[in-house]
Amino acid sequence: MPVIQCPIEDCEYETPDVESVVAAALITAHATSHQTRNGSAHVEKVKRPTVSSAGTTQDWQYFKSRWDDYVRATRLRGTDKVIQLLECCDDQLRKDLTRNAGGTLTGKTEDEVLAAIRGLAVREENTMVARVTLHNMRQERDEPIRVFGARLRGQASICKFQRQCTNCEADVDYTEAMLRDVLCRGLEDTKVQMDLLGDKNQDMTLEQVLTFVEAKEAGKRSAARLLLPQSTDAMTSSSYRKQKKPSPLATPPKNQEACTYCGTKGHGKNSPTRVRRTECPAFGTTCTHCGKDHHFEKVCRNKNHTRSTDHEDNISDTLCGLTSTDTTGSITLDHHIFDPSTDKWYRRPSKPQPYIRL
Structure with missing residues (x-):
């Protein structure tokens, strides 16, 4: 058998x-x-990738990597691989492929079909435009550095950072060095950027830069979580103190009635002499309305005397600075106030400067 x-x-x-x-x-x-x-265990079926027209070179590279994974998972061979590859195209792209080839493509090899798909699906771009786009990329707010690095790497894959050596004619790829510089320039946090530029190791690789920035970001997140409970405790303690000890602005202090001698508040309405001697600005002055001591004319209750005119203050201010000069020397005049009722000048201390008690 x-x-x-x-x-x-x-x-x-x-x-x-x-x-x-x-x-x-x-x-x-x-x-x-x-x-x-x-x-x-049941393994989920691998999803077939798709490709459409008017895509970029970066989109094509992503589709190519997905297609390689799909072929490896399904173990396609021969004609079945070509048929599944054609099924990856959308309807419009499949029509364009058939028209361009003049018939079916199932008899061709995988490489030929891939080349035909790329010719119709990829919109060719200027390499210099792709490089300018790469250099203008910036890290978004709250974007992890690894995600930003992945975006940069995807854009750099179409920038063709390769040069041929003039001696050995080997292709030299300097993509990693360009990515490192662009990543350092595009960091969103200026403090982390300055720490990176100020580090003693100025020959870091791209992976070392990613690790450095990643550690800084982790430190910031940890510090924010540590400071949050402290700020909450401080706010709670502050609220407790406010509840326990009311604010002076919320509860009016004592002795808020206007003083009968000076008209201001803060030392009581009819305070004793020992209090007014130190706190009342009218203590020691003479009223220009009634001629009595220790109160201002604005609170004077004497209605018999005629109130002085307003221009007397101007006259008294002028007299404050007058000096009399004779053969024996200069004599400074004291402050005087003119009383129209008696048509005489009286020596009186000047009014105190206005003030407000806070």
């Missing part, structure tokens, strides 16, 4: 020369061992 080999790829098991019924039973039992080895 013919020998039957296991259909599983890379498996060298084959049945001995036995009857067909026995060989079928042996193959079935062997297949069970494969299932046990691979596990009984």
Whole structure:
């Protein structure tokens, strides 16, 4: 009887020369061992990638990597691979491929079909435009540095940072160095940027720069979490103190009635002499209305005397600075106030400067 080999790829098991019924039973039992080895968990079916027209070079590279993963997972071979590749195209792109080829493409190889798809699906861009776009990229607010690095790497893949060596004619790729400089320039946090530029190691690789910035970001997040409970406790303590000890602005202080001698508040309405001597600005002055001491004319209750005119203050201010000069020397005049009722000048102390008690 013919020998039957296991259909599983890379498996060298084959049945001995036995009857067909026995060989079928042996193959079935062997297949069970494969299932046990691979596990009984259900593996989700791999999703086929898609490609459409008017895409960028970066989009095409992403599709190509997805397609390679799909082929590796499904183990496609030959014509089946080409058919599945054509099924990745959307309707419009599939029509354009058929019209451009003048018929079906199932008879062509995978590389030929990929080249045909790329020619219609990818919109070619100027390399210099791609490089300018790369240099203008900036880290977004609250964007992790690894995500920003991935965006930069995707854009740099179409910038063609390769040069041919003039000596050995080998292709030299300097993408990593360009990415490092662009990443340092595009950092959103200026403090982290200054720390990076001020570090003693100025020959960091791209991975070292990513690790450095990542550590700074982790430190900022940890510090924010540590400071949050402290600020909450401070606010709670402040609220407790405010509740326990009312603000002076909320509760009016004592002795808020206007003083009967000076008209101001803060030292009581009719304070004793010992209090007015130190706190009342009218203490020691003479009223220009009634001629009595220790009160201002604005609170004077004497209605008999005629109130002095307003121009007397101006006259008295002028008299304050007058000096009399004779042969013996200069004599400074004291402050005087003119009383129209008696038509005489009286020596009186000047009014105190206005003030407000806070």
